[in-house]
Amino acid sequence: xxxxxxxxxxxxxxxxxxxxxxxxxxxxxxxxxxxxxxxxxxxxxxxxxxxxxxxxxxxxxxxxxxxxxxxxxxxxxxxxxxxxxxxxxxxxxxxxxxxxxxxxxxxxxxxxxxxxxxxxxxxxxxxxxxxxxxxxxxxxxxxxxxxxxxxxxxxxxxxxxxxxxxxxxxxxxxxxxxxxxxxxxxxxxxxxxxxxxxxxxxxxxxxxxxxxxxxxxxxxxxxxxxxxxxxxxxxxxxxxxxxxxxxxxxxxxxxxxxxxxxxxxxxxxxxxxxxxxxxxxxxxxxxxxxxxxxxxxxxxxxxxxxxxxxxxxxxxxxxxxxxxxxxxxxxxxxxxxxxxxxxxxx
Amino acid sequence: xxxxxxxxxxxxxxxxxxxxxxxxxxxxxxxxxxxxxxxxxxxxxxxxxxxxxxxxxxxxxxxxxxxxxxxxxxxxxxxxxxxxxxxxxxxxxxxxxxxxxxxxxxxxxxxxxxxxxxxxxxxxxxxxxxxxxxxxxxxxxxxxxxxxxxxxxxxxxxxxxxxxxxxxxxxxxxxxxxxxxxxxxxxxxxxxxxxxxxxxxxxxxxxxxxxxxxxxxxxxxxxxxxxxxxxxxxxxxxxxxxxxxxxxxxxxxxxxxxxxxxxxxxxxxxxxxxxxxxx
Numbered sequence: 001x002x003x004x005x006x007x008x009x010x011x012x013x014x015x016x017x018x019x020x021x022x023x024x025x026x027x028x029x030x031x032x033x034x035x036x037x038x039x040x041x042x043x044x045x046x047x048x049x050x051x052x053x054x055x056x057x058x059x060x061x062x063x064x065x066x067x068x069x070x071x072x073x074x075x076x077x078x079x080x081x082x083x084x085x086x087x088x089x090x091x092x093x094x095x096x097x098x099x100x101x102x103x104x105x106x107x108x109x110x111x112x113x114x115x116x117x118x119x120x121x122x123x124x125x126x127x128x129x130x131x132x133x134x135x136x137x138x139x140x141x142x143x144x145x146x147x148x149x150x151x152x153x154x155x156x157x158x159x160x161x162x163x164x165x166x167x168x169x170x171x172x173x174x175x176x177x178x179x180x181x182x183x184x185x186x187x188x189x190x191x192x193x194x195x196x197x198x199x200x201x202x203x204x205x206x207x208x209x210x211x212x213x214x215x216x217x218x219x220x221x222x223x224x225x226x227x228x229x230x231x232x233x234x235x236x237x238x239x240x241x242x243x244x245x246x247x248x249x250x251x252x253x254x255x256x257x258x259x260x261x262x263x264x265x266x267x268x269x270x271x272x273x274x275x276x277x278x279x280x281x282x283x284x285x286x287x288x289x290x291x292x293x294x295x296x297x298x299x300x301x302x303x304x305x306x307x308x309x310x311x312x313x314x315x316x317x318x319x320x321x322x323x324x325x326x327x328x329x330x331x332x333x334x335x336x337x338x339x340x341x342x343x344x345x346x
Numbered sequence: 347x348x349x350x351x352x353x354x355x356x357x358x359x360x361x362x363x364x365x366x367x368x369x370x371x372x373x374x375x376x377x378x379x380x381x382x383x384x385x386x387x388x389x390x391x392x393x394x395x396x397x398x399x400x401x402x403x404x405x406x407x408x409x410x411x412x413x414x415x416x417x418x419x420x421x422x423x424x425x426x427x428x429x430x431x432x433x434x435x436x437x438x439x440x441x442x443x444x445x446x447x448x449x450x451x452x453x454x455x456x457x458x459x460x461x462x463x464x465x466x467x468x469x470x471x472x473x474x475x476x477x478x479x480x481x482x483x484x485x486x487x488x489x490x491x492x493x494x495x496x497x498x499x500x501x502x503x504x505x506x507x508x509x510x511x512x513x514x515x516x517x518x519x520x521x522x523x524x525x526x527x528x529x530x531x532x533x534x535x536x537x538x539x540x541x542x543x544x545x546x547x548x549x550x551x552x553x554x555x556x557x558x559x560x561x562x563x564x565x566x567x568x569x570x571x572x573x574x575x576x577x578x579x580x581x582x583x584x585x586x587x588x589x590x591x592x593x594x595x596x597x598x599x600x601x602x603x604x605x606x607x608x609x610x611x612x613x614x615x616x617x618x619x620x621x622x623x624x625x
Contacts, residue, residue, distance in 0.1 A: 074399065074400070079440060080439070080440040081355040081378075081440060081442070082397060083352075114595075114608065116608075117594070117595070118347050118348070118350070119593075120347045120348070124347070224602045224621070225602075225622065255598060256597070258402065258596070260400050260402045274596070276597065276598070281598050282588050290601075303602075304597075308603040309603075312603050
């Protein structure tokens, strides 16, 4: 199915207009100081040329911060019976997803489904979306994707990978969904060999720019308990405020809470993003808390991404190296330094 | 795609206050729909999420055995928001049940072996289910000697008094129910579970022990088991942690890489030795 196409930037508007008949178009937009993925009515609204990545991860497209799951009434024939609410997500084409965030989708696909259960709220939206990723010509200083099995031009989780070649995009079709999206569009050209070579050079250059390199070798070879019992956790947790910013901006953090909300004669069951940084997250009704202090909670976050997920998901690392937590942590905890410490501790 | 978050509607058939402190109540539930009942296919050791509209869900071990018929039994300690709301429901009220969830006790491994059931306090619910299941005439031939050691603080704190009475009259279960200290009218055993286990001294030869109880009971019973020759692989327990989704996704009940809700709640002591003590 490997297939390449060229889309001239001048044709982007016409391209989106043609897709609008079949898809709701989403893309990165600049809103105040933030860059967000949002519905796009016109190609000019996207900031494809001038963004490194969205401020928050795009996970909320499939996993909203707050989402109604079920509803119930308190009286009548069906009183106190939970019912599914309407859940028919729109067919979306999402432009400009960075390869790190796409790999996060790939990971969350593994997490929101197991041998027994499928999270229908995630997959109904995920399955209805086609992702056109955008390779990173210029990774940020806080990016470290190549250390965690991602790449500035990585393809996992995407349907199409776009590479910015200046006045045109080279589109690589990766899945059937991607093929369907691009099918029958007259203004797509076939690429020249030089286009492919140019893309390769961009990819190599981006890879070389990534200065952050961390090794995970010891983390891979040590046991869960060896890593868990390392002395480093007492120091690593010290500056942490347990504010939870890292968990909210993280593209792979997926913990959620389920709560009931009551209205006058009924209510809903909703799920909200939750954070392992919170004391409430694990406390039992009896008051007993298996992760009673900051140390256990900080350790949980790093162990979950770098050991627990790999142990359970065929070696896949639960971090994609996007660097958002590095940029946004109020006390400058740098996940790369933590992982180096984890990896080097005796 | 089947939505795994939708509870089955059930009606409360009856409730029983189990203990003298009136804090533990059993709820016998019936499915509103026959289709739901048929879909709820469970084994002892599994749990379910009980829903009270407007309050939320709580994970509770299933106390009934699938051999007992169409109803489900749950025994609930009143301790938090949802359990308190649940205690206020009455016969005829409609509530939700989502499950069955989690693994079960390892009946495949228990087949052909002696089984020792050791329980303490109100952690006896899924053990009740297990014993009822194994004593059922269709299943009893699958197991060797069945030994029960169950303790509570006082006679009034023992659960399922009628069921215990029935078991005490059977000759195919070694029945050892104990209370912590002498009490008026109590003619049974007296002593803590670890001490009674040492007296009963079940053989570890071709046997599996299932132990559920308060942490302090487990702490002092495990050395006794080791002394009796039980290996960590032969000793099984069930964990509890705060849960929400119950299906291995929402990320809070994990103990190391294992989700108590999905990979557990039943683990062998051998497994627990490789896991952090976050429970």
